[in-house]
Amino acid sequence: MICFMAWFVAAWSCLLVVVMVSSMRLSRSASSSCGSSCGHGGHGGWGPRSYPVIGCLVAFYRNRRRLLDWYTEMLAASPSQTIVVDRLGARRTVVTANPANVEHILRARFANYPKGKPFTDVLGDLLGMGIFNVDGELWHAQRKLVSHEFSARALRDLEAQVLDEIAATRRARGAGEEGGDDGEGEGLDLDDYRRMRVLHAALCETMRLYPPVAWDSKHAAADDVLPDGTAVGRGDRVTYFQYGMGRMEAIWGADAADFSLDRWLSLPRGGGDGAAAASPAAAAFAGVSPFKYPVFQGGPRTCLGKEMAFVQMKFVASAVLRRFELRPVDEGRTPAFVPLMTAHMAGGLNVTVRRRTPAPATSTATNGTGGELTSS
Numbered sequence: 001m002i003c004f005m006a007w008f009v010a011a012w013s014c015l016l017v018v019v020m021v022s023s024m025r026l027s028r029s030a031s032s033s034c035g036s037s038c039g040h041g042g043h044g045g046w047g048p049r050s051y052p053v054i055g056c057l058v059a060f061y062r063n064r065r066r067l068l069d070w071y072t073e074m075l076a077a078s079p080s081q082t083i084v085v086d087r088l089g090a091r092r093t094v095v096t097a098n099p100a101n102v103e104h105i106l107r108a109r110f111a112n113y114p115k116g117k118p119f120t121d122v123l124g125d126l127l128g129m130g131i132f133n134v135d136g137e138l139w140h141a142q143r144k145l146v147s148h149e150f151s152a153r154a155l156r157d158l159e160a161q162v163l164d165e166i167a168a169t170r171r172a173r174g175a176g177e178e179g180g181d182d183g184e185g186e187g188l189d190l191d192d193y194r195r196m197r198v199l200h201a202a203l204c205e206t207m208r209l210y211p212p213v214a215w216d217s218k219h220a221a222a223d224d225v226l227p228d229g230t231a232v233g234r235g236d237r238v239t240y241f242q243y244g245m246g247r248m249e250a251i252w253g254a255d256a257a258d259f260s261l262d263r264w265l266s267l268p269r270g271g272g273d274g275a276a277a278a279s280p281a282a283a284a285f286a287g288v289s290p291f292k293y294p295v296f297q298g299g300p301r302t303c304l305g306k307e308m309a310f311v312q313m314k315f316v317a318s319a320v321l322r323r324f325e326l327r328p329v330d331e332g333r334t335p336a337f338v339p340l341m342t343a344h345m346a347g348g349l350n351v352t353v354r355r356r357t358p359a360p361a362t363s364t365a366t367n368g369t370g371g372e373l374t375s376s
């Protein structure tokens, strides 16, 4: 017993010394271009400096409230936009913002990068055995089945149903045909929404900087080497990092941090792959590889609801913005981006809502100059 206690105390003392030494070395080098200590981390790749036993635990703890930006800084400093994060209590994780690596993981070596048991076990209670949470044959069978639900025909049927319901609701409210407040649908059909190029660009640009899914991980089924030379071991977590990719100058140029619609509007219409040419909604995407902009993932597991998501976002944005002007209550405040399973803003965004005065040409409205209310 005494022997065990001595061993226990000695082990913890050693660990404490390692943590303190690591901590001192980290604080000395905190002014590096990574905003923290990074470089060849001693774990077979670029990343936060790692130490025996604890790995990068100290740096990770220090940056725990700003992981997105910390990873982004390290990825930007990495020669190939890939880092390796090794820390006590977690499996070795390769994080990449390199489009060639992302294509390799999501498409070329798709079979080697399932979500993996560490993911599916944790989310099993929440997601069950649904398409989001299974791999292999189970996923393949569901994907085939669900793909029909998301076909162009299914989308059109759904659109007809939704627009019918809106019309019925408006009739019931008495808005009727003579109403100047011409309602949510505004007589637009699916193709009209698909053709809204400026709004499409605004949505793409917003999601470039604030992707609803900020990062997404797979687990390697077998050893592999990524196109940039990073070694991946069986069981390693491999994360493609949408948030960081949206901010990489190596991908978007020196103005990567700026919100710019020109990035999208200057792209040729259609012209890209078959899917882009066939769909007006995808036209603004022409020329932008999903492996450079994996906001909806890419490869065989691409988001099935992408088209529908754009139509829904355009429907809501155009219906609200056409009738109301929204202004942030606190213009100086940048809301904190919270990257949970899907992202949101901490504390929401309080805005002042003001009804727009209808333009004279279309002005048959009776209630054009309504008051203000505050909402979030």
Ligand code: HEM
Pocket (backbone or CB within 6 Å): 131, 132, 143, 146, 211, 212, 213, 216, 294, 295, 296, 297, 300, 301, 302, 303, 304, 305, 306, 308, 309
């Ligand atoms: C802006 C909105 C959306 C974004 C950014 C988005 C993004 C994504 C991402 C990143 C994935 C991959 C997740 C993973 O494999 O871990 C995904 C998968 C998926 N999404 Fe979306 N999504 C959006 C909206 C939608 C909508 C509205 C639907 C359905 C109506 C939908 C249906 C799906 C399905 C079924 C999958 C699973 C595909 C598979 O595993 O084969 N998504 N989405």
